[in-house]
Amino acid sequence: MPHNFTVSPDFAPDHMSGWFYFNTWLQRKLGVDIHLELYDTFEQQRMDIRAGKVDMIYANPYDASMLVRELGFKAVVRPVSKRDEAVIVVAADSPIATVEDLGAGTRVATTADPDVDTIGMIMLEPADLDAASVQKHVYNSHVLIAKSLLNGETDVGFVLKQSYDELSDLIRGRLRVLVASQISVVHHALLVGPAMMDRFDELRDLLVAMPKDEKGVGVLESMEIRGWEPMSEEQTEFMIDLIDTLID
Amino acid sequence: MSDQDTGAEREVTLHYYDGSERKALIVDTEVPYPDGKLIVSRTDPQGFITHANQAFVDMSGYSREELIGANHNILRHPDMPAVAFKGLWDTVQSGQKWQGFVKNLRKDGKYYWVKATVIPNIRQGKLVGYTSVRRKPSRSKILESEALYATLK
Numbered sequence: 372m373p374h375n376f377t378v379s380p381d382f383a384p385d386h387m388s389g390w391f392y393f394n395t396w397l398q399r400k401l402g403v404d405i406h407l408e409l410y411d412t413f414e415q416q417r418m419d420i421r422a423g424k425v426d427m428i429y430a431n432p433y434d435a436s437m438l439v440r441e442l443g444f445k446a447v448v449r450p451v452s453k454r455d456e457a458v459i460v461v462a463a464d465s466p467i468a469t470v471e472d473l474g475a476g477t478r479v480a481t482t483a484d485p486d487v488d489t490i491g492m493i494m495l496e497p498a499d500l501d502a503a504s505v506q507k508h509v510y511n512s513h514v515l516i517a518k519s520l521l522n523g524e525t526d527v528g529f530v531l532k533q534s535y536d537e538l539s540d541l542i543r544g545r546l547r548v549l550v551a552s553q554i555s556v557v558h559h560a561l562l563v564g565p566a567m568m569d570r571f572d573e574l575r576d577l578l579v580a581m582p583k584d585e586k587g588v589g590v591l592e593s594m595e596i597r598g599w600e601p602m603s604e605e606q607t608e609f610m611i612d613l614i615d616t617l618i619d
Numbered sequence: 620m621s622d623q624d625t626g627a628e629r630e631v632t633l634h635y636y637d638g639s640e641r642k643a644l645i646v647d648t649e650v651p652y653p654d655g656k657l658i659v660s661r662t663d664p665q666g667f668i669t670h671a672n673q674a675f676v677d678m679s680g681y682s683r684e685e686l687i688g689a690n691h692n693i694l695r696h697p698d699m700p701a702v703a704f705k706g707l708w709d710t711v712q713s714g715q716k717w718q719g720f721v722k723n724l725r726k727d728g729k730y731y732w733v734k735a736t737v738i739p740n741i742r743q744g745k746l747v748g749y750t751s752v753r754r755k756p757s758r759s760k761i762l763e764s765e766a767l768y769a770t771l772k
Contacts, residue, residue, distance in 0.1 A: 496755065
């Protein structure tokens with residue numbers, strides 16, 4: 372039976388083929404069959420994780436908490452210099468100058484990405500806003516968030532910093548960043564579950580050496596990841612503790 | 620800016636729970652919490668700092684070397700009532716998460732307000748320390764806390 376691998380649904384669509392190249396590279400290196408399953412929604416993916424259908428996952432830090440503390444997963448590596456940060460954006464001509472200008476009933480454009488949504492809500496707290504006092508509009512992509520802001524359907528949008536940077540100059544020119552997070556310690560990680568734990572050391576060594584591998588370099592480029600660095604159990608626990616402080 | 624922000628300076632002796640004390644300069648000037656940042660620190664079970672992120676270094680005014688190994692009460696402002704910290708310790712020592720608004724003292728005597736969350740770090744069922752994460756509070760919560768803490772002193 373092949374092992375099952377999946378990726379947090381917040382990956383950029385442009386990098387989808389990169390994850391398939393990664394999976395092919397990994398199967399050759401490890402000499403095992405691995406099936407890559409990509410999901411459209413976090414809910415569907417979490418259901419399959421809980422049903423034991425996932426053996427390896429590139430997880431967002433929020434799901435990493437459940438995977439490690441409840442399901443016996445262990446973080447192997449994290450991407451080098453890639454941290455999860457969010458920005459709150461408004462239309463360039465919006466009268467809102469600071470977060471404190473926002474009030475109850477603010478229309479927030481967001482995605483189902485738990486990372487960005489949590490960081491975004493924390494950045495709204497200085498305006499005394501919480502989930503009960505804003506109107507959330509959930510969109511499937513950051514481009515749709517930008518559109519809703521430009522059409523005046525929403526007042527502020529939560530966007531992953533990296534996705535914001537990847538928006539076209541044309542769209543970015545019509546938006547303005549109200550506030551940007553600088554958290555630095557929250558990031559995605561590649562984790563393995565109990566069924567692949569016997570390959571843990573081999574997998575870590577392979578991934579850390581990936582930028583030196585002839586084919587590995589190109590695969591990393593297609594995912595826009597510079598390389599991988601190993602994660603100790605304590606580093607993982609530290610990040611999970613930190614995430615716990617951010618979730619009310 | 621708070622009504623308490625007069626810029627006045629005074630020297631006070633701070634008394635700590637463990638019986639120790641130190642003299643500190645108090646300057647009634649607020650340093651605004653920077654947008655988008657989290658201040659992160661960790662302590663051992665006794666409250667001695669083992670980890671400080673850059674935002675913590677920047678806002679506290681201490682160097683990282685001065686913070687590591689210091690008791691977390693180095694940040695304690697005399698305007699904070701002892702009962703608030705008792706609540707914090709009682710909560711985290713019982714294994715629960717604590718959240719509250721705290722006025723912190725900087726090395727230069729100025730102050731900054733935070734919304735703090737503290738959780739116990741449990742490893743293999745054992746308490747190994749605490750993680751504290753601070754974020755920007757709203758002005759209304761600061762005013763509420765100032766009024767409340769003044770009645771608790």
